[in-house]
Amino acid sequence: xxxxxxxxxxxxxxxxxxxxxxxxxxxxxxxxxxxxxxxxxxxxxxxxxxxxxxxxxxxxxxxxxxxxxxxxxxxxxxxxxxxxxxxxxxxxxxxxxxxxxxxxxxxxxxxxxxxxxxxxxxxxxxxxxxxxxxxxxxxxxxxxxxxxxxxxxxxxx
Numbered sequence: 001x002x003x004x005x006x007x008x009x010x011x012x013x014x015x016x017x018x019x020x021x022x023x024x025x026x027x028x029x030x031x032x033x034x035x036x037x038x039x040x041x042x043x044x045x046x047x048x049x050x051x052x053x054x055x056x057x058x059x060x061x062x063x064x065x066x067x068x069x070x071x072x073x074x075x076x077x078x079x080x081x082x083x084x085x086x087x088x089x090x091x092x093x094x095x096x097x098x099x100x101x102x103x104x105x106x107x108x109x110x111x112x113x114x115x116x117x118x119x120x121x122x123x124x125x126x127x128x129x130x131x132x133x134x135x136x137x138x139x140x141x142x143x144x145x146x147x148x149x150x151x152x153x154x155x156x157x
Contacts, residue, residue, distance in 0.1 A: 005070060006130065009062060009104040012046035015039040018096035054078050054085060060153075068156050070130075072105060076137075076149030083146035088139055092147065095122035095139075103130060106137055106151065131155045 016024050016037040029036035029049065037048040043065040050058025055077030062070040078085055095107035103126070111122040119142050126135030132154035139147040 005062065005064070006101070006104060008041060008044045008046070009070070009130075010099070010101055011041060012039040012044075012062070013099060013104055014097060016046065016048050018093050018099070050074075052077065070154065071156050072151055072153030074149055074151040076147070078146065079138075079148050080141075080144055080146045083141055083144075088141065088147050091120050091122065091141075092139060095124075105130060105133065105153070106135065106149075126151075128154070 013019075016039055024037040024039050026036040026038050031049060031051075034049050034051050036050075039046045045063040046060070047063075048058060048060045050056050057075040058073070060072045060074070061068050078088065091113065092107075095111040098111050099105070099107050105126065106124050107122055109124055113120040121140045122137065123140070124135060124137040126133050128134065134150075134152040136148065136150045138145055138149075
């Protein structure tokens with residue numbers, strides 16, 4: 001993966017879902033019934049297109065000069081009916097903003113709630129590198145599993 005692609009992915013992720021930046025939300029998504037987040041910078045375009053909220057599936061794609069160069073598919077969502085979806089997703093966004101620059105795909109391997117309000121933990125494990133990977137993440141609110149996601153992707157040619 002080029003250094004330019006890595007740097008763009010870091011910026012795009014902070015402007016998309018992780019940043020909860022409504023400016024990235026597209027009013028008329030490409031696919032009916034989906035939610036779409038776009039971020040562009042020069043020749044680069046990042047698009048996150050997904051269906052659902054409590055449980056969901058989606059795809060993120062990065063283009064350079066109109067050509068797709070990287071993509072990731074994902075599926076997951078809430079795994080506990082008792083967990084507060086809004087609070088879990090707010091915590092997820094915080095974990096995603098803490099992503100490591102060297103692997104700008106999801107959050108860090110471990111992220112714990114620093115507010116003292118809840119005993120929540122985010123865990124992410126992945127095999128491979130940004131060019132080709134699979135992985136999963138989960139949020140453990142207190143003593144259970146409240147959220148889970150599986151993902152896979154890499155460079156496309």
